[in-house]
């Protein structure tokens with residue numbers, strides 16, 4: 001194996017694979033590979049987040065840390081008429097996410113490469129969706145949470161999934177600090193889906 005899923009340029013030998021799943025009633029097919037998060041099957045936390053998330057038509061959505069693109073691609077399917085930006089620091093993940101947009105016929109989304117919010121500098125969204133890179137370290141996850149309000153429109157929502165045993169309750173406290181409130185909107189299989197709302201709308 002070798003390498004970590006959050007590296008900019010994974011050096012691990014290519015091992016392409018595919019995952020076929022139905023999510024929220026829609027069929028999807030995802031190309032995956034070594035050197036990206038959850039190559040062999042959909043992460044249970046990702047699944048739980050996608051079961052919980054409520055997005056409407058014509059909304060703007062950021063999938064931060066998109067991996068091979070599951071969250072952003074499902075969100076793009078759910079927000080008919082809206083637009084999704086998927087970002088990741090890992091170039092192999094970003095290339096797979098682009099391929100997966102095409103493979104799933106998604107036209108209302110784009111993939112950008114870069115660190116945390118750098119690819120969407122100055123932009124604000126209706127939703128930010130994130131299965132955060134816990135293994136990349138506290139600094140990265142702290143920045144994702146602390147800078148979220150400035151990348152949301154008034155009334156916009158920040159959705160995050162985390163394992164209870166990997167500090168979901170600590171992350172909830174950080175979200176409360178950044179937004180004023182954070183609710184547990186779903187739990188299961190040892191994960192919690194957390195949601196904060198930016199005041200103002």
Ligand SMILES: C[S@@+](CC[C@H](N)C(=O)[O-])C[C@H]1O[C@@H](n2cnc3c(N)ncnc32)[C@H](O)[C@@H]1O
Pocket residue numbers: 005006007037038043046064065066067068069070071087088089090093114115116131132133134136140
């Ligand atoms: C837990 S994975 C989730 C991947 C995907 N969203 C999913 O649910 O399968 C977190 C992702 O964050 C990315 N990541 C790590 N550090 C990052 C950073 N500084 N900026 C942006 N993305 C980062 C990793 O490369 C990885 O793809």
